[in-house]
Amino acid sequence: MSNSTNEDSSYGVSDSSYIAAGKEVGLRKLCSDFYTLMDTLPEAKLIREMHKDNLNLMTDKLTLFLSMWLGGPRTYLDKYGSTNMPKAHSSFVINEAERDAWLLCMDKAVEQQSFRKEFKDYLKKQFRFPAEMIRKTSRYS
Numbered sequence: 001m002s003n004s005t006n007e008d009s010s011y012g013v014s015d016s017s018y019i020a021a022g023k024e025v026g027l028r029k030l031c032s033d034f035y036t037l038m039d040t041l042p043e044a045k046l047i048r049e050m051h052k053d054n055l056n057l058m059t060d061k062l063t064l065f066l067s068m069w070l071g072g073p074r075t076y077l078d079k080y081g082s083t084n085m086p087k088a089h090s091s092f093v094i095n096e097a098e099r100d101a102w103l104l105c106m107d108k109a110v111e112q113q114s115f116r117k118e119f120k121d122y123l124k125k126q127f128r129f130p131a132e133m134i135r136k137t138s139r140y141s
């Protein structure tokens, strides 16, 4: 059967997810919307407070991190050096509530994009893996 709807499995191949997300411009908009939601949703207050007042640096870091994570350019490494997600989050208390608040902002941000529905569903599902990994490795969990 042909795969005209681009099922889950094809987004993980090479840079197809990076392309589906609209490359760096698309990811920058996603991350900017994500932090705007974190900044405004009452449900996100508990994680907004962990972040600095100015979210511009985090918007850039998350944009470039996601580019790499979705198979695109590895600019993050040149600009910010190597990355270790558990270590980067180790000084924060991240339990179920914090994980779910992060995912809520990301789900809503993904929904605001002009991505295909299949890609939105795929992406929302994929974010659950690093979010859960970060919760599990949080030393307070």
Ligand code: HEM
Binding pocket: 047, 050, 051, 052, 058, 061, 062, 065, 083, 088, 089, 092, 094, 098, 099, 102, 103, 127, 130, 131, 132, 134, 135
């Ligand atoms: C599970 C819930 C999560 C919470 C509560 C959380 C919270 C945070 C906080 C408070 C910071 C530091 C912000 C600062 O320095 O101003 C941070 C950094 C970061 N987070 Fe998360 N995060 C979560 C999940 C994720 C996920 C799932 C990803 C990736 C898909 C991610 C990617 C990053 C990146 C790339 C950085 C920058 C790391 C660095 O500076 O070395 N985070 N996060």
